[in-house]
Amino acid sequence: MELLYKRTKTIQEDKVSGFCPGCMHSTVIKLIGEVLEELDVVSRTACVLGIGCCGLHMDYMAYDNITAPHGRACAVATGIKRTNPDTLVYTYQGDGDFASIGLAESVSAANRGENISVIFINNGIYGMTGGQMAPTTLLGMKASTAPFGRKAEEHGYPMHMCEILDRLEAPAYLVRTSCNNPANVMKTKNAIKKAFQNQLDGKGFSMVEIVTGCPTNWGMDALASLDYIEEKMLKEFPLGVIRDR
Amino acid sequence: MARVFMKGCEAMAEAAVRAGCRFFAGYPITPQNEIPEYMSRRLPEVGGHFVQGESEVASVNMVYGAASAGTRAMTSSSSPGIALKSEGISYCAAARIPIVYINVARGGPGVGSIQPAQMDYMQATKASGNGGFEMRVFAPSTVQEAVDFTYRAFDLADADRNPVLILADGVIGTMIEPVELPAQRSEEEVAAIKAGKRSWACIGHSLDEPRAWIQPGNWSTAAMQQCNEDAAALYASWEPEWESKWLDDADVVITAYGISARIAESAAALLRKEGIKVGLVRPITVHPFPFAAYEAIDYGKVKAVLDVEMSIPAQFVKDVETAVKGRCPIETCLCSGGNIMSREAIVDSVRRIMEGK
Numbered sequence: 081m082e083l084l085y086k087r088t089k090t091i092q093e094d095k096v097s098g099f100c101p102g103c104m105h106s107t108v109i110k111l112i113g114e115v116l117e118e119l120d121v122v123s124r125t126a127c128v129l130g131i132g133c134c135g136l137h138m139d140y141m142a143y144d145n146i147t148a149p150h151g152r153a154c155a156v157a158t159g160i161k162r163t164n165p166d167t168l169v170y171t172y173q174g175d176g177d178f179a180s181i182g183l184a185e186s187v188s189a190a191n192r193g194e195n196i197s198v199i200f201i202n203n204g205i206y207g208m209t210g211g212q213m214a215p216t217t218l219l220g221m222k223a224s225t226a227p228f229g230r231k232a233e234e235h236g237y238p239m240h241m242c243e244i245l246d247r248l249e250a251p252a253y254l255v256r257t258s259c260n261n262p263a264n265v266m267k268t269k270n271a272i273k274k275a276f277q278n279q280l281d282g283k284g285f286s287m288v289e290i291v292t293g294c295p296t297n298w299g300m301d302a303l304a305s306l307d308y309i310e311e312k313m314l315k316e317f318p319l320g321v322i323r324d325r
Numbered sequence: 326m327a328r329v330f331m332k333g334c335e336a337m338a339e340a341a342v343r344a345g346c347r348f349f350a351g352y353p354i355t356p357q358n359e360i361p362e363y364m365s366r367r368l369p370e371v372g373g374h375f376v377q378g379e380s381e382v383a384s385v386n387m388v389y390g391a392a393s394a395g396t397r398a399m400t401s402s403s404s405p406g407i408a409l410k411s412e413g414i415s416y417c418a419a420a421r422i423p424i425v426y427i428n429v430a431r432g433g434p435g436v437g438s439i440q441p442a443q444m445d446y447m448q449a450t451k452a453s454g455n456g457g458f459e460m461r462v463f464a465p466s467t468v469q470e471a472v473d474f475t476y477r478a479f480d481l482a483d484a485d486r487n488p489v490l491i492l493a494d495g496v497i498g499t500m501i502e503p504v505e506l507p508a509q510r511s512e513e514e515v516a517a518i519k520a521g522k523r524s525w526a527c528i529g530h531s532l533d534e535p536r537a538w539i540q541p542g543n544w545s546t547a548a549m550q551q552c553n554e555d556a557a558a559l560y561a562s563w564e565p566e567w568e569s570k571w572l573d574d575a576d577v578v579i580t581a582y583g584i585s586a587r588i589a590e591s592a593a594a595l596l597r598k599e600g601i602k603v604g605l606v607r608p609i610t611v612h613p614f615p616f617a618a619y620e621a622i623d624y625g626k627v628k629a630v631l632d633v634e635m636s637i638p639a640q641f642v643k644d645v646e647t648a649v650k651g652r653c654p655i656e657t658c659l660c661s662g663g664n665i666m667s668r669e670a671i672v673d674s675v676r677r678i679m680e681g682k
Contacts, residue, residue: 089532090532121529122529122531122532123529123530123531123532124528124529125529126394126527126528126529126537128390138538138540139544141536142532142536143529143530143532143536144527144528144529144530144536144537144538145527145536145537145538145539146390146393146420146527146537146538146539147420147539147540147541147542148386148389148390148416149386149389149412149413149416149541152382152383152386152389152412152413155378155382155383155384155386155387155390156386156387156389156390156393157390158350158376158387158390159348159350159376159386159387159388159389159390159391159392159393159394159398160390160391160393160394160527160528162348162374162376162387162391163347163348163374163391163394163395163396163398164394164395164396164528167394167528167529168529184379184380184382184383185379185382185383185386188378188379188383
């Protein structure tokens with residue numbers, strides 16, 4: 081019988097995920113693990129974890145990882161990669177981490193063209209701390225620190241990191257994907273693979289922005305969150321390749 | 326080995342390279358700019374890497390990354406920039422990552438002044454970041470000591486798996502003095518040091534091996550407490566270092582660290598020529614603090630201990646008070662704002678004590 085699917089060895093078998101029902105972190109983490117195995121680079125991979133729900137899988141990922149201070153993942157990755165060019169270094173960051181507190185580190189690493197890969201999880205909200213407004217929160221979307229919804233005149237507009245980084249000369253690959261349906265999950269996997277392959281080929285900075293949901297802090301069930309992604313999030317954050325050099 | 330004339334900042338940078346430092350990240354701030362400038366041209370010569378970070382915050386985290394991947398790494402800054410580095414330093418301490426960093430201290434608080442000062446004593450010795458971690462903190466009073474301590478700091482950081490701080494100041498950093506540089510570690514030695522960290526370095530391991538897991542914290546409160554207990558045991562193992570002079574017959578004991586101690590020693594020597602019996606206690610490590618050094622003072626004889634420091638309000642004096650335990654009066658001779666301690670001010674302070682004023 082032909083083997084069609086097996087679990088990735090990059091996730092420890094005896095551990096329990098800390099993610100909420102309907103959270104897509106576990107989907108993305110599985111995809112990353114599969115890609116690392118397919119590229120045969122698990123033994124030379126270092127993951128730099130951001131702060132927040134991003135770090136919830138540190139206990140059960142089976143390969144090397146380091147937790148960066150909030151927002152500093154691209155700086156930590158820079159230090160690892162410059163001194164160990166044979167190591168595949170990727171950061172795993174949420175929207176608060178990558179696009180708010182870490183904006184300087186993110187933009188500067190991209191501008192230097194650091195030969196690293198960024199997996200950027202955009203769910204429009206701070207998850208672990210309880211649903212506060214993120215730089216990517218949609219206009220009108222309620223958050224625990226924006227109880228009447230995000231207002232442009234008070235909070236500004238959602239930040240589009242792919243488009244912001246596209247103003248820079250150095251980045252090699254900028255792409256926005258989602259995990260809200262099987263087709264998009266497969267596109268996300270392919271994008272992660274391309275970002276990692278770019279690094280192996282020495283092409284420089286790649287960033288995969290993955291639009292995901294947060295049913296817990298969005299205040300809806302998992303299925304409704306898929307509709308919300310399709311109808312609201314993807315209108316603000318259109319999917320596609322923004323840069324591919 | 327022949328002695329060479331070098332500026333303090335450049336001499337410390339060269340000492341770091343000779344100790345095997347192969348990664349440096351920093352951000353411009355006066356009066357330490359010669360360290361990153363020197364590193365930017367020197368490190369590539371030995372196969373190392375220099376990055377001008379976008380901020381002090383980014384720079385210290387680049388060093389956290391490089392050191393977590395096994396490379397001897399350093400950053401430097403001056404007082405306001407050191408404050409910004411506190412986040413990354415705390416992470417290194419929590420994750421037990423060996424790094425070395427230098428504070429070429431200037432006046433404070435705030436943006437303060439760009440001239441030399443000793444205003445960062447409490448920050449350096451008590452709370453260089455959140456969470457109550459501790460570090461060995463060396464206070465050089467000559468460029469030679471700055472070189473020697475920087476060189477040693479890399480070995481100590483590796484042995485402890487903990488950050489080490491060189492608490493210099495704007496005088497030490499910008500003064501040019503003759504120094505004897507330590508031996509350059511060979512590329513084989515540097516490679517062997519890095520290879521020795523492979524088991525825990527975050528560079529990739531096969532799934533058959535234990536993974537590298539750099540944890541500046543823990544989800545488990547029990548595990549976190551254990552980390553802190555292990556760290557406390559390490560801190561308790563450290564031996565303080567100090568220098569004492571002329572304590573046997575002293576009527577007044579001056580105590581000072583860093584550049585102030587050097588000026589104080591000059592004042593003490595001058596006064597002793599006049600027959601005024603002045604002793605000196607100089608902590609070399611300001612953390613751990615050498616409390617035992619103050620037990621050698623004859624408290625039945627001394628009129629006072631004179632605390633000399635370039636900080637208003639006085640900070641170092643708090644540790645001196647703990648060491649003296651009320652056994653004699655403690656007087657202070659202070660300056661601040663970037664003013665450098667003068668020998669005359671110290672001499673006058675001693676005379677006033679001797680005259681009972």
